[in-house]
Amino acid sequence: MSLAGRRVATVLAAVLVLAVSACGTSAPSGRSAPPSGHRITGQITVFAAASLTESFTALGKQFEAAHPGTMVTFNFGPSSGLAEQINQGAPADVFASASTKNMDQVKAAGNAIDPTPFAANMMEIAVPADNPAKISTLSDLAASGVKVALCQPQVPCGTVAAAVFENAGLTVTPVSLEADVKSVLAKVSLGEVDAGVVYVTDVKAAGDKVQGIEIPSDVNVSTAYPIATLKAAPNAATATAFVRYVLSSAGSAVLSQAGFAKP
Amino acid sequence: MTHRRRRGHHGAPWPLGLPALAGAAFLLVPLVGLLQRAPWSALPQLLTDPAVAQALRLSLVSATAATLIGMALGIPLAWVLARVRLPGVNLVRALITLPLVLPPVVGGVALLMAFGRRGLLGQYLYEWSGFSLPFTTAAVVLAETFVAMPFLVITVEGAFRGADRDLDEAAATLGARRMTVFRRVTLPLVGPSVVAGAVLCWARALGEFGATITFAGNFPGRTQTMPLSVYLALESNPDAAIALSLVLLLVSVAVLVAMRTRWLRAGGVS
Numbered sequence: 387m388s389l390a391g392r393r394v395a396t397v398l399a400a401v402l403v404l405a406v407s408a409c410g411t412s413a414p415s416g417r418s419a420p421p422s423g424h425r426i427t428g429q430i431t432v433f434a435a436a437s438l439t440e441s442f443t444a445l446g447k448q449f450e451a452a453h454p455g456t457m458v459t460f461n462f463g464p465s466s467g468l469a470e471q472i473n474q475g476a477p478a479d480v481f482a483s484a485s486t487k488n489m490d491q492v493k494a495a496g497n498a499i500d501p502t503p504f505a506a507n508m509m510e511i512a513v514p515a516d517n518p519a520k521i522s523t524l525s526d527l528a529a530s531g532v533k534v535a536l537c538q539p540q541v542p543c544g545t546v547a548a549a550v551f552e553n554a555g556l557t558v559t560p561v562s563l564e565a566d567v568k569s570v571l572a573k574v575s576l577g578e579v580d581a582g583v584v585y586v587t588d589v590k591a592a593g594d595k596v597q598g599i600e601i602p603s604d605v606n607v608s609t610a611y612p613i614a615t616l617k618a619a620p621n622a623a624t625a626t627a628f629v630r631y632v633l634s635s636a637g638s639a640v641l642s643q644a645g646f647a648k649p
Numbered sequence: 650m651t652h653r654r655r656r657g658h659h660g661a662p663w664p665l666g667l668p669a670l671a672g673a674a675f676l677l678v679p680l681v682g683l684l685q686r687a688p689w690s691a692l693p694q695l696l697t698d699p700a701v702a703q704a705l706r707l708s709l710v711s712a713t714a715a716t717l718i719g720m721a722l723g724i725p726l727a728w729v730l731a732r733v734r735l736p737g738v739n740l741v742r743a744l745i746t747l748p749l750v751l752p753p754v755v756g757g758v759a760l761l762m763a764f765g766r767r768g769l770l771g772q773y774l775y776e777w778s779g780f781s782l783p784f785t786t787a788a789v790v791l792a793e794t795f796v797a798m799p800f801l802v803i804t805v806e807g808a809f810r811g812a813d814r815d816l817d818e819a820a821a822t823l824g825a826r827r828m829t830v831f832r833r834v835t836l837p838l839v840g841p842s843v844v845a846g847a848v849l850c851w852a853r854a855l856g857e858f859g860a861t862i863t864f865a866g867n868f869p870g871r872t873q874t875m876p877l878s879v880y881l882a883l884e885s886n887p888d889a890a891i892a893l894s895l896v897l898l899l900v901s902v903a904v905l906v907a908m909r910t911r912w913l914r915a916g917g918v919s
Contacts, residue, residue, distance in 0.1 A: 467884040474887075533784065538867065540885035561784035562866025565881065573866070577767040578783050 426627045427455040430619075431477060433468040434460055435484035435611065436566040437507065437543065437584075440591040441644040442482065448640065449631045456624055464541040464566040465489075472497055472616060479625035482613040482632070484567075484585075485542035489612040501614040503649035504632050505641045507585045508606050509543075509550050511599040512574045512592070519580035524601055526581075528556045533579040535570045538563035543570070546609050547583040553605035571596065587645040610649055680898070687895055688888040695892040700869060700878070705896060708875040711786060712854035715793035716801075719850045723801040724843065728831070730802070731809035742806075749799045756795055757863025764791065764864075788865035789872050793854035800853050801846035808842030809835070845908065852904050856897070 434442045439462045446458035461468065461478070469488040472478055473495045481498060483489040484507070492498040513521050519532050527534050536558075537544035544563065551558050561579060564570045570582040575595040589598035613632055615625040631637050638648065660666065688695065695701070730742050748756055764771040766781035775781045782788045812835060820830045836843075858876040865872040867881065875897050883890040 464884060470884050470887065533781075535866070538881060540881075560868065562868050562872070564867060565862070573783075576761060576765065578761065578765050578781070 424623045426453045426624050428621050428624055429457040429459060430479040430621045430624045430628060431459045431461065432480040432482065432628065433472060433476070433478045434462055434480075434482040435465045435468070435542065436462050436568045437484050437588055438462065438482055438611070439568065441587070441641050441646065444644075445632060445637060445640050448636065449628055452631070452636075453624075453627065456627075458628065462568075464537070466540050466542070467565075475618070477618070477620055478616055479619040479621055480613065480615055480628055482611065483542075484609065484611055485545065486610055486612055487545075488542065489614065492616075493614070497617050498614040499617055501612040502629070502633060503610045504613045504637070505611040505646040506608050506649050507587055507611065507646055508608055509546055509583055509601055510586045510589045511601060512571060512582045512584045512589050512596040513580065513599060514574055514577040515594060515597055516577075517597055518577065521581050521599060523599075524550070524554050524605065525556060527558045527583075532581065534558055534560045535562045535564055535573045535579040535582040536560045537567055537570055537583075538565065541566055542609060543567040543583070543585060546607050549607045550583065550601060550605055553607065585645075590645040608647070611646070683891060683894055683898065687891055691888060692892055692895075695889050696896065698889075701893065701896070703870050704873055704875050704878045704893070707786070707789070707870065707873065708855055711789045711793055711874060712797075712851050712857075714790045715797055715854040716847050716851040718790065718794050719798040719801045719854075720843070720847055723798045723846075723850075724805055724836075727802045727805035728809055728835070731806045746799050746803060748796055749803070753796055753857065753859030753861075754863050757792060757860035760788075760792060760795060760860060760864040764788075783864060784866045784868065784872060786865075786871055789861055789874060792860040792864045793857045796857050796860050797850040797853040801843075801850040804842055804846030804849060805839060808839035812838040848904060848908050852901065855900065 432442065432446070439460075442460060442462075446460060449458055450456050461471075465483040465485055465488040468481065469483065469491045472481055472492050481489065481492055482504070483492075483501075486501075486503075489498060489501045493501060511521060511524065511527065513519070519526070521527065521532070526532060536547050539545060539548060543566070562573065564573065567584050567588055571584050571588050571592055573579045574582040574584075575592060581599075583601075586598070589596060613629055615622060615629055619625045632641075642648070661669065726745070730738060761768060761783065763769045764774075764782045766772065766775040766783065771782060782791065816834055816838070817830050820834045821827070825833070856876055857874070858880065861872070861874060862877055862880075867873050867877050873881075875893060879890050879893045879897070882893060
C-alpha cells in the first residue's frame, strides 16, 4: 500500500517537473504552445459516434503501437449526445461525429478546431439472421405488423433513416426510437424486432448475427463523418497526431475495411 | 436520554458536524444547480408541449399499474416470507430482493431474455398469440414492477414479522377461518407499512429508467416515460430536459410530503 503510494507520489512529482519545465521552455516561444508540449505521449480521450465503435477501437490500438507511451480512451455514443457533452465542458481531446450538423454545433460554440471529413457512410436494412418477417425490400418495412426499430430523430442515424424513407415515399411507424445505432442493432440481433435501419458498417461489424438488405442507391443517403481536435483538449499534441493518423492512408485502410466510403 | 439530547443542542463535535455538513451540501447542490439553470421564462411553453403531458400521463399510469400489481403479488409474498417456515424461504427472500441491488439495465436485459419474443417464456406467448411484450406499455409496467416490487415486499414483510401473532391466534380460537384472520386482523395491523411500501414502490417505479429503455424501448406515448424523455431530450434540447426534470422533482417532493403525513399518522398507530 505504502509502496504503491510512494510510486504514485514519484509519478506525480515527475509529471509536475515535466509540466513545469514544459511551461518554462514554451513560455518565450508563444502562448499557442500547449502545456504538455509537442511530444506525442500520454493519454487522450476521443468522443466518437457509436457507428465508429469497431473501426476506431482498431485505429486506437494501431495508433498506440505506432506511438509508444500513448493511450487512447474512447467514449462512444450518439453524436448528438456527445456534442452536447463537449459543449457542457466534458474533458475530451478529439470529436469524431457521424454528422456535420453535430460537429457544427461544437464548432459554433467555439470548441472544435478545423473539422475535416474523414469518411462517409450509407444506410442499410438489418434483419435478424433468420429474417422472421421475410423482409426483402425497403417498402416491406412500411407493412403493418412489421416491427421496426430506428434511431431517435435527433441522432444522425435517425435523421438519415428519415431522409431515406422520405426519398422512397414511405411512411414507416417504428416500435422503438433507440438512443443510438448500436441499440438498434442489438434489438435486431436479439430478434426482438423484424428490422432496423442502420449504417452499412454496422451490418458488416455485426457479422452473421444479422443479415443486411441493401437500400437502392437512388433513395439511399450518404452521410459525412467529420473529425476535429477540441479547443479545450488536455493533450493537444497527441490529439492532433491522432486526427492526422485517422486521416492518413493507414487510417483510411482501417475505415474502408470496415465498410466506410471515402469522404 | 432527554438530558443528553439537550446537551447536544450546543452543536455537534466537528468530526461529525463537518462531514455531515458536506454530506448535506453534496445532496442539495445538484438540486440548486437544476433550479438555477431552469429556463423559467420559457417554462410555460416547454411544459405545455403535448409531448410532455403524454410522457407524464404514461409515467403516472404505468407507475400506478406497477404498484397495484406489486401489491396484489407482493403482499401475499411478504406474508409467506414472514410466516411460513419451510426450508429455502431464506434463499427465496435473498433472490427476490436481488432487483434492489441489481443495476436496472441488467434487469432490462434479463426481462428481454425471459419475456422477449425469443425469451424463455416470451417465445411461447409469441407462438400462441403472435403477441410480444417488448415495445408495449405492458412492458413498461412489467419493467417497473420488476424493479420496484421488492421495495414493497421488504417493507411489508418487516411489518408482518413485527405484528403481534397472539391476536391472529386469538381470532383463530374464536373460530375465524385463516383467510378471515388475514383479512380482518393481520392486514389492518400492517396497514401503515403497506401504505409506506406502496409509496416507495410507486416512487421507484416512477423514476425507473434502465430496465424500461432496455426492455420496452422508446416510443412517445407508448413507452417513453418521463425519465426517458429527460435523458433523450438532454441530447438535443437541454432546456426541455431541465423543464422535464423540474416536473419530476415536483412530483417527488409531493410524494415526500404525502409520505410524511402518512408516517406521522402511522407513528400514532403503532
